[in-house]
Amino acid sequence: MPQRPAVPRLSDIVANDLEKRILEGSLKPGDRLGSERDLALELGVSRPSLRAAIQKLVDKVLTTRHGGGTHVTDRLEAHFVDPWQQMLSGHPALQRDLLEFRQMLESQAASLAAERATEADLARLDAAYAELETMYADGDLDSCIGIDAAFHQVIAEAAHNALIGHLSASLMKVLHSDVARNLEHLHAQPPRWDCLQxxxxxxxxxxxxxKPEAAAQAARQHIEFVRKSMAENAQEDERRGSALRRLGEPGA
Structure with missing residues (x-):
């Protein structure tokens, strides 16, 4: 007699649903899950089934804190970010390769977002761009890096590709300090700051x-501009250090 297919347990279905939310970016690293009562009601399951589902995901994509609830871990990002940040600090030339990868990733993300973005995605994109416009108008450099990264991440998530979304977030963390320095440099040059806008x-x-092709091209041109700007920053830093060393300045 042929065997009947196994009926999935309710806890497995719930665990799969929570994993899907994490993969698509609805739940992000650091996010706290709702209370057990509220989450069970939202998912339409019993609290024991929910607890069993969460237990399946602990040490994989969730972590529980005594008295602090259940949170999404950064495990998916940490295994990528930590070693690459260390490599980048020891091999500055690696930045070129990372930016080349970012250019490929963001141009593809922009193209897919132009094809696949839902109305909800476009509403998020509009809100993220409005924050950028406010930043440019106010010249608020302190919040610049976060707002800039958020704009690009909204595009990555609007591509509706789980790997693009997670790799985009990870890559921005790897390049965070370099991007921050570059934005500070551009902010001091109004014409170039206007180009960025x-x-x-x-x-x-x-x-x-x-317009997928136009979106991809605009993203490629943006990252190329960033790449050239970072290269110029590095040259200026080297010249400045060389000049200070000739003057015998300490720490140069």
Missing amino acids: AQHRAIWLAIRER
Whole structure:
């Protein structure tokens, strides 16, 4: 007699649903799950089934803290970010390769977002771009890196590809300090700061207007601009250090 297919347990179904939310970015590293009561009601399951599902995911994508609830871990990102940050600090030339990868990733993300973004995605994109516009108008450099990263992450998530979403978040963490220095450098040069604003606007409009090729091209041009700017920053730092060393300045 042929065997009947095994009926999945309710806890497995719930665990799969929670994993899906983490993969798609609905739940992000550091996010705390709702209370057991509320989450069980939302998912339409009993609290014992929910507890069993959470236990399956502990040490995989969730972590529990005594008295602090259940949180999404950064395990998916940490295994990528930590070693690459260490490598980058010891091998600065690696930055070129990371930016080249970022260019491929973000151009593809922008193209897919122009094709796949839902109305909810576009609403998030509009909100992220509005924050960018406010930043440019106010010249608020302190919040610049976070707002810039958030804009690009919204695009990555609008591509509806789990790997693109998670790799994008990880890559921005690896390059965080370099991007922060570059933004500070550009902020001190109004014409180039205006170019950066125009590039973000071009990406936003191309996705909004559902133009995949234009979105990909705008993203490629943006990262190329960032790459050249970072290279110029490195040259300027080297010249400045060389000049100070000739003057015998301590710490140069």
